[in-house]
Amino acid sequence: MNVKKCFHLVKAVLVIVMIGFTGCERDINLLEPAEYPTNPDIFIDGFSGGLDYQAFLNTKLDAITIDTDDKYAGESSLRITVPSEGDPSGFFSGGAFVAPGARDLSGYDALTFWAKASMVAPLGLVGFGNDNSGSSLYPASRSDITLTTAWQKFVVPIPDAGRLAAEKGMFQYSVGAFEKAGFYVWFDEVQFEKLGTVAQPRAVITSDVVSGEVGETISVGVTGVIYNVGGADVTVNAAPAYFTFVSSDESVARVGADGTITGVSVGSAEITVRLGSVEVADRITVNVLTPAPRPTTPAPAPTADPADVISMFSNAYTNVPIDTWDTNWLFSTAELQDIQVAGDDVKKYTELNFVGIEFATQTIDASDMTHFHLDIWTPNPTAAPAVFKVLLIDFGPNGVFDGGDDSQHELTFTSPLLATESWVSLDIPLADFTGLTSRAHLAQLVLSGDLSTVYVDNVYFRRGGGGTSTEPTEAAPAPTQPAANVVSLFSNAYTNVPVDTWSAEWDNADVADLQVAGDDTKLYTNLVFAGIEFTTQTVDASAMSHFHLDIWTPNSTAAPAIFKIKLVDFGADGAFGGGDDVEHELTLDATTTPAIASESWVGLDIPLADFTGLTTTGHLAQLIISGDLSTLYVDNIYFYTSGGGTGTEPATPAPTPTFAAGDVISLFSNPYSNVTVDTWSADWDNADVADVQVSG
Structure with a gap:
């Protein structure tokens, strides 16, 4: 068979190569750096270069199809089937196209593609730099594209092409049902290009002043880049690793090789933001503060059976997808850090007035759950009138905010349940959220209140169990009254x-x-x-x-x-x-x-x-x-009526008076002569009186 002959041929070649290597040595210091192919194509009438499609978790696995009937150019296009809400085949469609070996994309300035849909609908997310490994350094994407039923060309600029000299993540997309309905998306002519019209980069920053504590990793809030592409602004979501951050004072704020900034000592420093050699933003002031008290031990480990849990965030369980732990809503001042406490992953919120946590792409069905749980730790005072609030919001069957079928309820917690500088476990019966009339399409969690710094862990819904009970196992104590x-x-x-x-x-x-x-x-x-x-x-x-x-x-x-x-x-x-x-x-x-x-x-x-x-x-x-x-x-x-003289009438007489009769004017007492009393119940009072005897 040909396969067998090929095997023998390869074997023979390997023997010759091995003999050759035993006869000479090569100085590895003289080896040139590996050169990667510069192939720009992703989909041109078919997948290029053996790309591997890797569907994201909980997506429709059979979403992609080669369509030879509807295409922009050439022989075929890539068709994506987007599932309707409730489709058992997947919550949405999405995945990454990963090259088997790295490619050199440093010679290009943009990802381009043609696309359309079977109805007007948002695309969701599209970009590159995600190799689906969980440790991608350079993901970049657009999330502002709306597709129509006509073919259109779209551009995703590369923030710094020099970073992509050895990249495997060629293309990624994510798209869900729109107004509950599924639809089709077509991609064609997907490739990297050198357009020459991508110019004027400006960093997208959340604030020009940020704060953090000594020893903390401080986020400077750079989330993307705005480019002028052919006369129109295009915003690209870009990973921090694309940027170069330079500190004016490394003794206050130090920049690591991966772009992270660490507070070193109390003071202020200015951070310069660059893409390559180009300064792309005004300088950002970093204020490093004296560290506040922080937890030194992790939150108590959950004990609920994983089969009875829907976990949003906990090392103890597998977590469902969360769109964001900080929605950056208008007027929210909250800042989020992912940290570890004694090796346990924890969310840390600072400057918290309110924060939105959103999971609308894949809503949570907690209709079979009984409790909502989260652990919190704060250095702030928790004595009255301090409060901490938890709001749950259900988007209803249409899955749309304010779509007419939303429900929600907010609970307020105070001292003594709240405590300062200790972990507090809030294990809340979902029945307490009385205004939350449905729990089948939960989409948002909002935390707010007077605690400006809050550490959060073990955020999950549970059903019974978990070290707590939903029904008594022992009878009420037996009564002892006669x-x-x-x-x-x-x-x-x-x-x-x-x-x-x-x-x-x-x-x-x-x-x-x-x-x-x-x-x-x-x-x-x-x-x-x-x-x-x-x-x-x-x-x-x-x-x-x-x-x-x-x-x-x-x-x-x-x-x-x-x-x-x-x-x-x-x-x-x-x-x-x-x-x-x-x-x-x-x-x-x-x-x-x-x-x-x-x-x-x-x-x-x-x-x-x-x-x-x-x-x-x-x-x-x-x-x-x-x-x-x-x-x-x-x-x-x-x-x-309680016995022993503590019921509704005395069992023994009052103590006998011991004062001498000559020293007493008595109104009513057996031991003394009483003066005249007109009445013991006047006409104008509101009482009944009777003469009785107690033990004679």
Whole structure:
């Protein structure tokens, strides 16, 4: 066979070469630098030079096709199929065309191509310098191109062609559904050219003054270059490695070989930005500050099962794609650094007023998740009135911001949950985001508040597990009050009085009966307010001193979360709105007595005297619970009077007075002669009085 003969021939040649090498030696210092091919072609009627197409993660793998029917020139074009939203074959189309060996592109000044689409739609991203290795130094791209149904030529200038003398990343693109719809994109005549019309480079910088701390890597905020191409400005997103940064004072701010800038000592320095030998921006002032306290140990390692997690950022899990961790929205002053704390990757935000974190290209479906988690660390004061806010935004099925089906909710966290100079784990039930009516198309996370420096780690959604619980595993503590001292609405420990309903028609809640470790329990879900009625047979609690119930919730009870309890007495006529009704509502939170807490049974023992507006308790007819705890387990609901002389009447007489009778004027006392008292309850007062005996 020919293959076999070729193998023998190669083998023979190798033997000859090996013999030749044993007969002489060559001084490697005399070897010339390797020369790479200068082939500019990427797609001209076919792929050039054995390019390898490498699809990006979670993209449509069969997106590319050679199209011989629709082309700009020659025999064929490259057609890209962009999937519709929800297409199981991929979230979007995108990939890199990688050369098997490096090419020398230093003689060209631009990538050019012709393109069109089956409808008017944004291209997304197109460029070069990405070899899909994860460590590409020189990616450059455009993200401002809108395609039409007619062929057009586009230009992506090379920021500094001298950097691309040995480049494998020939071409990259990324494009997703537009207004939920998929479509086709055609590329043709894709190549590098020496146009000679690419001129006037100007760096794109976010600010002419930046700050950082001693020992930190400082970003100067250079994100790209604006070129004049044939009379029109074109903006290219360019990696920092394209630029040369020169510091006016290396003892303050030192520039590394890779272009990174490190704060060396407190002070200011000016940074000159160059592309090749051309200065392309006004000088940038770098202020190096005394380092603030920073974490020395990493955030606690997550314990949730990876199968139950959708991770945005954590070394413990595989993370989903995030478009950006800093959207640079108007009026946002936040600056972002990727750092490590004891070997653990961490996001550090400084100058934070608010920051947008966006994942709109591939939205997150967290509809099956129960919690949102993130760990934060701040050197800033967290005592009141300092707040930290977390906002989640869902773009809805159309996947478009402000498309008419968006939903969102923001939670505010304060002390004592927040803490200074320690890691704080915010493990937030998604049910607490009450305005977030859908979680199937989450696209944005916004962090804001009074903490100007925040370290962030372990940002993920989880389902149950993870060292926390979404339901109690133990029953509520068994009541200890004597049955004779109790009027019970619901408890296995006592005989319960009749209750008409545990969820009235007019309430906004769902209730279910279940058992927790064999104990009967009420579970409220979707709880906004629940009406519990016992109007047919009202409860006479006039001899009782306390109201008790046990609650358990998976929801966050940190401020501003509250839980409310209202008791309503219908009066002697037993009718709602009959003119003699009275009621009172108490509001409990994590700081009140009693206090509410998450993921543990909390026994609420409330003196009936605390219900100050409840002036009578002889005809109680309604109990209403409400607040921010949307999921609530309830048990042992009863009224009681405590024994041992602490109930509603004394068991022993008052201590006998010891003052001499000659030194006393007595109004009312058995040991003394009392003066005349006209009345112990005047006509104008609001009280009833009776004469009784206590132990005689």
